[in-house]
Amino acid sequence: MELLWGTGERPTRGPKPGLTLDRIVGAAVTVADAEGIGAVSMRRVAAELGVGTMSLYRYLPGKGELLDLMLDRIAAFDPAEFPGPEAGWRTVLETVARGSWQLHHRHPWLLQVDQTRPLLGPNSVNALEYTIRGLSGVALRDPEKIRLLMIVEGYVAGAARTRLNSALAEKRTGITDEEWWKIQGPFLVQAMESGRYPHLAQLSEDTFAFDDEGDEGDALFELGLGRLLDGIAAYIERRGG
Template identity: 55%
Template sequence: MTSGRGGTESSGSGDIARTLDLLWDTGRRPSRGPKPGLTLERVVEAAIEVADRDGLGAVSMRRIAAELGTGTMSLYRYVPGKGELLDLMLDRVQRPSDDPADLGDGGWRAALEALGHATLALYRRHPWLLEVNQSRPILGPSALDGMEKVLARIKPMGLSDPELVSVIILIDGYVVGAARTQLYEQEAERSSGLTDAQFWEAQRPALEKAMTSGRYPVLAGLSEDTFGPDFDHFAFGLQRILDGLEVLVARRAGT
């Protein structure tokens, strides 16, 4: 499961019972489609494509109908409205891979490391996820499949069940923060018209003067590559989280 910051939309904002019917394929299907080839899966995929390309705010029943080349009212035969559609979108993008190797080929640490990188990649592919408040998610098959696979891999940590879930929340919270920072950087570059290099170059004269003033001796003494692009801050932070969990697991094993 993923968790995003509070944003323009919230999961669970539609008819919960109807959404669960659609997610778990227990609801009544249209007896005949208004257009050959139109399916619920295709409606959801079209909505995700629009959100990926133009943002979550661009997703509407009218816009999705136009993308599919059908009438707006035709979509209501498949999904009641945008609230339910959003929950279907969330579950669809969280569909886990069938390849067990995607969670690493080692123990719980390798699984969590792979989870962290996979979740960051998910937010990069679908930045609109950061606009959704998922504090009360509707749990569909994809979300539960993903949770089941991760929990099965980290169960050997020897922690309590609430602690195992908290481990997943910990990793996800770290990834969300990193993903949000990257998204903000992209938005700043797009809105300002300045690349990251151009932005910092504009500040260089003032910063050089500050560094030679003697007021900031520690900062002035930092190596030239301190703020360079080659250091992977995300990977460094993720490894330190895993190091901390290693200590906890060892402590529990010893007691």
């Protein structure tokens, strides 16, 4: 908590610290980006910084806090760069959703950290402020706005998860879609031929032939986001009159 907001006070006695929280968190994020969250261990991060493992504990109570700090760090965000309330609530929500989507893209490990709670660090609060400001023109009560926002964020997380699964499958075992179907295929063909899945068996062949990770993954995300916002728009119109 204090770590997140940087309100801890330096004691005056004793040697100056050779490290900073920032450097530690930065190193951890670098490792996570490059090798996945699984590679982020206290030993590994310490090695990255050329210090002993236990030195990190002078700056952090434990690994959990490190993960919390990583989460808030990558949420850094400058509202001035993005459309304000005058652009309309839909544009703002789209901006937030796409920003979050790209965040998941840049840091795929985001979904894999045990996020025991939505920790509110400075950057997260900053983003929240931006969003609420963007919804100021909406004729709903505050709690309802928050709910809609949570729904959109939830959708983004879900979509990111869908894509992450594909990406991980490929990375982890070095298996591509093609190889995967080679392994999985026979079992499925057998299942299809069993006659227990008539509707599945009748699907056209190209049904599953698309890439979740590239442009088509983005298209899927946008399709869902568009539908969700359509529904929300109708709701706002109906309720807000």
